[in-house]
Amino acid sequence: MQIETKKVFYKFIDFFAIFAYCIQYAILKPILLFPIGVDMKKNLGFLLTIAIGLVLWFLPIPQGVTPEAWHVLAVMVATIAGFIFIPLPIGYVAIFGITAAILFKVLPLKVALAGFSNSLLWLIVMAFMFSRAFLKTGLGERLSLKILSLIGDSTLKVAYGLTISGSILAAGIPSGTARAGGVIYPIVRSMCKALDSEPDKNPDRAGRFLIQSYFQSEAFISYLFMTAMAGNVLVMQYAKDLANLEMTWGGWALAALLPGLASIALVPLATYYVVPPTLKKTPEAKREAQRMLDALGPISAKEIILCAIFILSIALWMLGDYTGIGSTLVAFIAVCAMLYFQILTWDDVLGEKGAWDTLIWMGVLVCMAGALTEKGFMVWLGNGLGSIFVGAEWWIVALAIAVFFNYTQYAFASSTAHMVALYGACLTVMLGAGCPPLLSILMLAFIANTPACLTQYTCGFAPIYFNAGYFTNSEWWKIGFVMSWLHLSIVLVFGTIWWKVIGLW
Structure with missing residues (x-):
């Protein structure tokens, strides 16, 4: 039974790795770069977002995941995809996402609005x-x-x-x-x-x-x-x-x-x-x-x-x-x-x-993330990822997850989307491997921010500085990659030592 669960999990991960690659290189870049009007990009973005949600919704549900959790995942992934594909404020997309969750009875109205009281x-x-x-x-x-x-x-x-x-x-x-x-x-x-x-x-x-x-x-x-x-x-x-x-x-x-x-x-x-x-x-x-x-x-x-x-x-x-x-x-x-x-x-x-926009999209994401955790999906995902590190020392797991979390930012055109998509899963893996809780929480929380240095699309302020015109695209990426190791090392070395000194682990 355990071996079968692992096989299903690995197939799940393989599918999304290939899917993400195709989205990034076959679909996303042509749409973002092709000289068509904003309305056309918006319509194509909506179609892609809906398609992603529908494909995930109707995929075979992996063993160990409830249909309720899977459908929350489908809506949440579609919402995050909308942040990337739809050239509109993310609060706009979040409203569509939470409306879909309520309309299709993924979340009751009271639960869907609970995130706004955080x-x-x-x-x-x-x-x-x-x-x-x-x-x-x-x-x-x-x-x-x-x-x-x-x-x-x-x-x-x-x-x-x-x-x-x-x-x-x-x-x-x-x-x-x-x-x-x-x-x-x-x-x-x-x-x-x-x-x-x-x-x-x-x-x-x-x-x-x-x-x-x-x-x-x-x-x-x-x-x-x-x-x-x-x-x-x-x-x-x-x-x-x-x-x-x-x-x-x-x-x-x-x-x-x-x-x-x-x-x-x-x-x-x-x-x-x-x-x-x-x-x-x-x-x-x-x-x-x-x-x-x-x-x-x-x-x-x-x-x-x-x-x-x-x-x-x-x-x-x-x-x-x-x-x-x-x-x-x-x-x-x-x-x-x-x-x-x-x-x-x-x-x-x-x-x-900016405040009220943040209230909307963060309230939606907090609600969906909480629902995924409550319905057991994060535990399932963490166990699946954790099976890769069975028998490994916790510090090895922590190091591997830190590097993985840092550089998966390349696949996301938003720091927030990156945090929402992977923080919970990575934290679950680290906790499951025996990593000290506060060490895990802070390490990933800090690393969630530092990959902003990598490219000109990973955060809101990056295009402003890139468009000043002092660097070519390749120069920006090379410098970002080199500096990312410094950022990562500072968190892993100075952070880990300091948190030990002040008694957080």
């Missing part, structure tokens, strides 16, 4: 309001420019200044696209212009290095705080469902402390040698940062109040275990304060489309 999801929604306040008041830009005006007298120091700025902003801006694209990218391009290093003029002087350095930094900045990236909530939900473990905002920040500091120190330096700039000293950068800072004018009262709210919020998040005030409640209090002091208006809250 407290961590509302923490991210409130964090988006912080992001809106940073952008509206200009505090995020002012902070970054101030750091650059103080230390930006060499190309390497400029890179460190940008990385430090992004790291600080990560506590309150839960979107790599908003942080890297909305705040940091305009500053990077201003620095490149000031240093006379444009894509078509002296690109090696400083531009190539600065573009690549911050892009690589953002890959680890997204795991520095639970609120640094919306997808972090998804992996924490898996941790709760599969291991019955929860982590506070402060606990996450403490766990990220050493690997985060190591990344801040090593990633810009490594990029400096992988993409060496010909210009070493950059007094122009300090002057340009100061000029831009002066153009902002004196700091406003609202910026001062926002800064105080932000610092107090971080303090309360860190002290949550002692105060008894949960992370989500702290975020709500902060938003109330911003509304009271008119840093934000109610129209600002209503207009923060």
